[in-house]
Amino acid sequence: MEQPKTEAILRMLVMLSSGVRYSISELSERFSITERTVYRDLNTIENAGFVLNRSEGLYSLQLCSKEAKIVNTLLHFSEEEAYLLYKAMDMVKGGAPVSDRLVRKLNVLYDFRALSKISLKPEIVTVRVINEAIIRKKQVRLCNYRSSNSETISDRIVEPFEFLPEYSAVWCFDLLDNVCKQFKISRLDEVEDVDSDWLHEDLHRVPFVDVFRMSGLEAIDTVHVELTLKAANLLREEFPLSEPFLNVKDNSIDTEKKNLKYLLSISVADFHGIGRFILGLPGEVNVIGPESFKCFLKKNKQKDL
DSSP: OOOOHHHHHHHHHHHHTTSOOEEHHHHHHHHTOOHHHHHHHHHHHHHTTOOEEEETTEEEEOOOHHHHHHHHHGGGOOHHHHHHHHHHHHTOTTOOHHHHHHHHHHHHHOOGGGGTTOOOOHHHHHHHHHHHHHHHTEEEEEEEEEETTTTEEEEEEEEEEEEOTTSSEEEEEETTTTEEEEEEGGGOSEEEEEEEEOSOGGGOOOOEEOTTSOEESSOOEEEEEEEEHHHHHHHHHHOGGGGGGEEETTOOOOTTOTTOEEEEEEEESOHHHHHHHHHTSTTTEEEEEOHHHHHHHHHHTTSOO
16 A cells, blocks of 8 residues: 655655665565656655765665755654744745745645645734735735724735734835835734735835834934843843843943943834833833933823833
8 A cells, every 4th residue: 555645755755865775666665656656756856956866776865964864854743843834934035045945845745735724823824915915016905904003993905015024014015105114913804915916116115123123214313221130131032132232331240230230322213112111111221311202201101102
């Protein structure tokens, strides 16, 4: 009885990567498949990007030791895990050569049609639909988008063009306001294809984004604050990109010093991001300037940013 095709090819890859050379008849007998099927599977493996060594009727994979280890590691993936890995690689923007090779190889190893009933989180599905729109240069409708700025829930027709690195949000050209905006994936219900091509590609630009993940056409000001060790640690953990802008106030390296202070001077696109962080740590941050930021904090001290 023949093994399922995906299992046979996977195990054939592992065997061929072991350093031992096998004949067609040996592979046929080992996997209980016809020699014609062996030839077909070997062609499939080569088409996926692997390199086969052929010598005197014997076959092996041309792999360095590191690559051979990776092939063997594939055995530890369940079909569901491989499917999610495939989806992740398929979302890599720009068709990176390494990504393309991995996608092709995963397609060889696993039959994703058999996994069509896998239950995926709505946000994963949303990201995939948006990514396809970016690749095809299509407009989409963001259904029931919940905007914190306008405090409204409405549909938005946009031209998506670039994800944030962690896929938590996407940059789009908003056709209503005619500006580029960042839309958070968690704030929309679903995405619909409106079957219209991009019309404003020349205006697709990622605005200035500060370390607090706020965006604007440019920085509105540079904020200067003094932080306790606790506040500095939390800042590093919540906003890792702030690290280069943090400096010990007195250049001390004495970690036992209880009143150790840090200085942060950083450009921001909006006061809300850094303001939310500071207001959440009463007594841990001293604002040095500018005055416009001090006024902002005073005004919003009793509000939920």
